[in-house]
Amino acid sequence: MTEAEEKYYLGVDVGSISTNVALINEEREVVKSVYIRTEGKPIQSVQKGIQLMREKLGKHYEIAGAGATGSARRLTGVLIGADIVRNEITAHALASLNERTDIQTIIEIGGQDSKIIIIRNGVAVDFAMNTVCAAGTGSFLDQQARRLNVPIEEFGDCALKSDNAVAIAGRCTVFAESDMVHKQQLGHSTNDIIKGLSEALVRNYLNNVGKGKEILPPVMFQGGVAANLGIKESFEKTFGYKVIIPKNYDVMGAIGAAILAQETMRKISGESKFYGWDIPDQKFNSRGFECDGCPNVCEIVEIRQNNELIARWGSRCGKWDDLEAESPIKA
Amino acid sequence: MPITFPHFGSLTYVFEVVLRELQRKDILFPKKPSKKTSELGSRHSPEFVCTPFKMTLGTFIEMLDEGATELGMGGGNAYCRFGYYWPVQKMILEDLGYDNFRYIMLDFLHPLRIWKVLKEESNGCSYLQTLRAFRIAWIKNRYTDLVDKMLYKYRALELEKGLSEKIANQAFRLVVETEGLRNIKKLEKKVIDLFEQNVPIREEKDPLKIVISGEIYVVLEPSLNVDVHRKLNELGVIVESTPTLRSFIDVGHKLNPFITMHHQIARKTAQPYLQHRCGGEAQENIGEMIIYKNKGWDGMVHLYPFTCMPEIITRSIAPQVSREHDMPILSLVVDEHTGEAGFQTRLEAFVDLLKRRKMETN
Numbered sequence: 278m279t280e281a282e283e284k285y286y287l288g289v290d291v292g293s294i295s296t297n298v299a300l301i302n303e304e305r306e307v308v309k310s311v312y313i314r315t316e317g318k319p320i321q322s323v324q325k326g327i328q329l330m331r332e333k334l335g336k337h338y339e340i341a342g343a344g345a346t347g348s349a350r351r352l353t354g355v356l357i358g359a360d361i362v363r364n365e366i367t368a369h370a371l372a373s374l375n376e377r378t379d380i381q382t383i384i385e386i387g388g389q390d391s392k393i394i395i396i397r398n399g400v401a402v403d404f405a406m407n408t409v410c411a412a413g414t415g416s417f418l419d420q421q422a423r424r425l426n427v428p429i430e431e432f433g434d435c436a437l438k439s440d441n442a443v444a445i446a447g448r449c450t451v452f453a454e455s456d457m458v459h460k461q462q463l464g465h466s467t468n469d470i471i472k473g474l475s476e477a478l479v480r481n482y483l484n485n486v487g488k489g490k491e492i493l494p495p496v497m498f499q500g501g502v503a504a505n506l507g508i509k510e511s512f513e514k515t516f517g518y519k520v521i522i523p524k525n526y527d528v529m530g531a532i533g534a535a536i537l538a539q540e541t542m543r544k545i546s547g548e549s550k551f552y553g554w555d556i557p558d559q560k561f562n563s564r565g566f567e568c569d570g571c572p573n574v575c576e577i578v579e580i581r582q583n584n585e586l587i588a589r590w591g592s593r594c595g596k597w598d599d600l601e602a603e604s605p606i607k608a
Numbered sequence: 609m610p611i612t613f614p615h616f617g618s619l620t621y622v623f624e625v626v627l628r629e630l631q632r633k634d635i636l637f638p639k640k641p642s643k644k645t646s647e648l649g650s651r652h653s654p655e656f657v658c659t660p661f662k663m664t665l666g667t668f669i670e671m672l673d674e675g676a677t678e679l680g681m682g683g684g685n686a687y688c689r690f691g692y693y694w695p696v697q698k699m700i701l702e703d704l705g706y707d708n709f710r711y712i713m714l715d716f717l718h719p720l721r722i723w724k725v726l727k728e729e730s731n732g733c734s735y736l737q738t739l740r741a742f743r744i745a746w747i748k749n750r751y752t753d754l755v756d757k758m759l760y761k762y763r764a765l766e767l768e769k770g771l772s773e774k775i776a777n778q779a780f781r782l783v784v785e786t787e788g789l790r791n792i793k794k795l796e797k798k799v800i801d802l803f804e805q806n807v808p809i810r811e812e813k814d815p816l817k818i819v820i821s822g823e824i825y826v827v828l829e830p831s832l833n834v835d836v837h838r839k840l841n842e843l844g845v846i847v848e849s850t851p852t853l854r855s856f857i858d859v860g861h862k863l864n865p866f867i868t869m870h871h872q873i874a875r876k877t878a879q880p881y882l883q884h885r886c887g888g889e890a891q892e893n894i895g896e897m898i899i900y901k902n903k904g905w906d907g908m909v910h911l912y913p914f915t916c917m918p919e920i921i922t923r924s925i926a927p928q929v930s931r932e933h934d935m936p937i938l939s940l941v942v943d944e945h946t947g948e949a950g951f952q953t954r955l956e957a958f959v960d961l962l963k964r965r966k967m968e969t970n
Contacts, residue, residue, distance in 0.1 A: 366960070401960075572639075
């Protein structure tokens, strides 16, 4: 459907829960995207994500630039040969601004973190991430859904069916859970509890992450949790206006990484370092060891591609960053 | 009777100087706090006490095992819990079975009391000799602060990675070893020359500049703040820390009617937001936000230990100051559970944000 000469940019976002891959064209339109679960195996999920992409598109798409983001961005950057490795806050802000230029607030709730990004006149001016606690993120909802025996995909719809939210303490995941069990035992309906849970999550988010931030419309809501219509409704109820959910809400990080790759390649104008579509066929493995050089006992991780050492990190002093240093574990 | 003290960033050198000047020969240098130090400290501390308590306790346990018997520590009627550090640590150490040790408490708010304690702990110095030793320490503190400042600038721009740190170590040694007041007063030029002549830096028109404020121990001790200064330097950002022990011990500048010390200006600048000193560096930090904004700096990283009372006050006032003065502030909480990855993400994002902001305004 496209000519081979056209340039494409690949973005990979590996988070705690999901791995997203997005391919955009020169006009920053999404050609294809993939959303899979990381399941604690970032290397395999990057390979799988790219493989799925390859199956969907075929190999003939020429990659002019690749970007990596997410909590496993450094690892991902090494695996795919990324031209740029950036944090997810920048990536999300860019992707949202690409979607709508007049955005003033971005709410992003992912698997284990939640952020708020404040944008004024098209520039990110402030941000916050959840600090010491992961209550009110995707994993929490995931767990409670399993508890209540409701598939996470239907969680939002259940909340919409209720018009009588049960009050649930949302300060802490563990307390919320015991509160929820208590309400269950009292005989409240599952739908009411789910709605209560959604409201608790929103309250918790606004009290922790959104504390002291000036939230102005238009507000964009993205990340995996944006699929949950119950949460969206709770946000709208609190704000008193509509929140926007972008079409590709679940892969915004990957789109941002791809845009960053495009920006970088424009600046440096050279060949992309992207390894190519055969990444899924390579054999990657990682191994760790504890350095006994000083009382810090740093945990060192080595990444090998077909048994060849391609990256190593984890030492505070930096002595293992040198790939020439002889590894204590045998290949 | 081997004497030791907490490892405290570049102040470790100042403590070394004062003990040397007091003719103490039995100085046991504290180890750099490591993961083991923080584990030891946390295991034996109350859970919700501030992190510096845990770190210093960990250091003292390590040093007692090495044979130290005298523990030098700050204290006194401080505004926050800091004043209780040593009495509580003493009880904990006694419960742990250590019996052959004693605390030397230095009341950092009262230089006269420091003077008296220093004389008692000196190796036969008179009051006059002690005063001289104390004076050399506070003067040398000015130059250790200067080395820090130079390092945080040159490391951001250095062409050869690791060179400025090497030079900084040389400079610290130079400051410690220099003797005689006349030579000491020449140190300022020497330190600056050392960096200017030895560290080649890249030309950058308008590099990003971030000021680091917060609780003094967290800001000064790199092993506790996961080396925020270095992380920012590696992102190409020039940094400067504001808290300094000199605001307490530099009696020379304090008594000089022609010199207004920086922290005094900061406290005054903070007046519209916070009228009282509520311990730690709360008032100073609020002031610094405005001072550094007016100096044209791009942002502030505000560091404080988990459960630090004064800095929680700063933290809650910061958003208002940030809004009214258009100064971006990133508050980071540090404790023994701090994950480096989370820090890195936030710092990178903050630097990105400031860069884009700068691009937009230019």
